[in-house]
Amino acid sequence: MLRQLLAAIVLVLAVVPAASAAVVPQDFGAAAQGVPIVGSNAHLPPLAATSVYNAGPIVGDEIIEFRESGGYQADIRGVNSRARAYIKSWLDEQCGANATVAQVRGCRAMIVSDIDDTLISWYSFYADPAIDFQYVSVAEAAAKEGCTPPAIKQTVALLQYAQSRGVAVVLMTGRKEAERATTNACMNRIGFTGYRKLILRSPAEAKLSAQDYKSGHRRQLEQAGWNIMLSIGDQPSDMLGGSTDAGFLLPNPMYLIP
Numbered sequence: 001m002l003r004q005l006l007a008a009i010v011l012v013l014a015v016v017p018a019a020s021a022a023v024v025p026q027d028f029g030a031a032a033q034g035v036p037i038v039g040s041n042a043h044l045p046p047l048a049a050t051s052v053y054n055a056g057p058i059v060g061d062e063i064i065e066f067r068e069s070g071g072y073q074a075d076i077r078g079v080n081s082r083a084r085a086y087i088k089s090w091l092d093e094q095c096g097a098n099a100t101v102a103q104v105r106g107c108r109a110m111i112v113s114d115i116d117d118t119l120i121s122w123y124s125f126y127a128d129p130a131i132d133f134q135y136v137s138v139a140e141a142a143a144k145e146g147c148t149p150p151a152i153k154q155t156v157a158l159l160q161y162a163q164s165r166g167v168a169v170v171l172m173t174g175r176k177e178a179e180r181a182t183t184n185a186c187m188n189r190i191g192f193t194g195y196r197k198l199i200l201r202s203p204a205e206a207k208l209s210a211q212d213y214k215s216g217h218r219r220q221l222e223q224a225g226w227n228i229m230l231s232i233g234d235q236p237s238d239m240l241g242g243s244t245d246a247g248f249l250l251p252n253p254m255y256l257i258p
């Protein structure tokens with residue numbers, strides 16, 4: 001309760017997501033382990049949070065304004081277009097100029113992508129007055145089960161482009177292993193298929209921070225010989241902790257998952 005109260009107070013004082021948010025280089029200090037990260041600056045202040053928190057109704061109007069001003073979509077487009085340019089130059093440099101699919105496969109080039117608020121958008125769910133940017137577990141579980149959050153088409157297209165070049169795509173999510181079938185069905189429904197692997201949290205990983213869980217799996221992928229050119233997600237924890245050449249951070253002013 002105290003933590004929530006403190007979060008609410010700091011959120012009021014913080015720079016809230018503005019219509020003028022921008023896609024910029026992000027400085028996460030030592031946690032980035034030297035990995036360049038570029039992305040939207042529309043995010044909740046991290047506070048040094050060690051657990052998940054939601055924005056809540058106190059800044060709901062500002063999040064809605066960010067969305068309705070077009071800023072949210074502009075950042076999604078901006079991050080994805082920068083990621084696409086980066087993929088092209090990474091492949092030119094690492095696998096040969098205008099590398100063929102066979103050459104790219106030989107490079108063992110990989111992208112790791114998050115799912116929620118990366119490939120599907122929870123904005124409409126959270127903006128619903130009945131939810132009002134709060135965590136409502138029953139409603140969230142039902143939306144996940146029904147795959148009601150719509151696709152974020154730009155990210156779907158980005159990953160499809162990478163696949164068309166021969167890049168292996170791994171989906172890595174904080175969702176639980178028990179949600180595997182639901183999650184695969186949802187990816188099918190939004191038209192994203194052909195991923196090499198779907199990594200979900202095992203029961204043994206339940207207590208790990210998102211950053212430790214995700215960077216740990218990236219390390220294993222690297223140890224298996226993959227070259228992770230980039231990680232894309234809506235949370236800094238999708239890309240901090242190393243074992244990726246770059247991070248692309250989509251906007252998410254709604255909740256923080258450290």
Ligand SMILES: [Mg+2]
Pocket residue numbers: 114115116117118233234235
């Ligand atoms: Mg996410």
